[in-house]
Amino acid sequence: MRDRPRLLYLITEDWYFWSHRVDLARAAREAGYDVIVATRVNAHGERIRGEGFQLEPLEMVRRSRNPLREVVTVAELVRLYRRVRPDVVHHVAMKPILYGSLAAWIAGIPVVINAFAGLGYAFMGERMRLLRWWVKTSLKATVGLNNSTVLVQNYDDRDRLVQEGIVPALRTKIIAGSGIDEKIFSPKPPPCGAPIVLLPARMLWDKGIGEFVEAARLLKRKGAHVRCVLVGRRDEHNPAAIPESRLAEWVKEQAVEWWGHREDMPAVYEMATLIVLPSYREGFPKVLLEAAACGKAMVATNVPGCRDIVRDRFNGLVVPPKNSAALAEAIDELLSDSPLREMMGDRSRKLVVEEWSGSRITGQVLALYHELLMVPETARSHGSA
DSSP: OOSSOEEEEEEEEHHHHHHHTHHHHHHHHHTTOEEEEEEEOSSOHHHHHHTTOEEEEOOOOTTOOOHHHHHHHHHHHHHHHHHHOOSEEEEESHHHHHHHHHHHHHHTOSEEEEEOSOOOGGGSSGGGHHHHHHHHHHHHHHHTTTTOEEEESSHHHHHHHHHTTSSOGGGEEEOOTTOBOTTTSOOOOOOOSSOEEEEESOSBGGGTHHHHHHHHHHHHHTTOOOEEEEEOOOOTTSTTBOOHHHHHHHHHHTSOEEOOOOSOHHHHHHHOSEEEEOOSOOSSOHHHHHHHHTTOOEEEESSTTHHHHSOBTTTEEEEOTTOHHHHHHHHHHHHTOHHHHHHHHHHHHHHHHHHOBHHHHHHHHHHHHHHHHHSOHHHHHTTOO
16 A cells, blocks of 8 residues: 555535535545545536645536446546556445446455445335336445445435345444534524524425425415525436426515525524425435534424434424425424524534534544555455445
């Protein structure tokens, strides 16, 4: 091994690396790794280079279904891995896991970590049966090639992957998300004016955006004096993306406000009275970690990921997914009870500091890198990792 081991992150979008993995990459750099970031470059290329990371631009597109383009993508990754020769590759999310695992096997990369940021829409609902079969079959074939370590963010996802026969339990590791900087995201005095109920997420149907809009309508019909606000970018490469025309209709109707993508999220949370995430499924949602660090009470759905952070009647309220009436009722309850909100917000902050701080989570991932680099290849091949 080199004096400074090479660590390569494969992530589809540069904005996702910047929002969810840059703190981990900084910690790895400080721990002695040469960090390489392979991603589709859009708006954050200069920021990534400015951190001293080696940036390898890719043309990987999440929504592509063109077989020839997909073969070209795998070939591009094989060439990259053979040229860079990383000691560790850390694949994040479904397509990097599928294509990166195959490329790493061909290129002979010694340590492979396949990190699921949630199981995604392919594992949701009966209409996804054919897609789920294809994803499961592909994952079984590719994840097993390298005897990789599969990193998940919650027990539900780990159990599902094991039950589906995708990976043995011994090759899984659970680390709760990517952590949060509790100094940047911190409690501020309660906001003044009309209460703002904030849903921070990408504008995807499976984030429960539609249910939130309907809940906002129900609240306004009851005469509630509240501003319901969506904050987040559109993600046109995601099959669940909400058309911009639909968002414009909701704004015109005055059901909700849409503030778009915001870089100043600590200031946005400061304006909010209550944070809501009615998602259908998550890994370990960072927006709820951020909200909790800011000392906010929250309303979330009873689904993997969300219920790991929002504990019902402790630091927020948990409601059934796809249930606008229950969502509106929970929002109304917390808006009507300021002492309860404040108590829940205090508990949220304490949970973040004790369990999910950035230093704690990055320390766990760095320990995993070190452990895997120290384990001989023969031992990894027998599943001891």
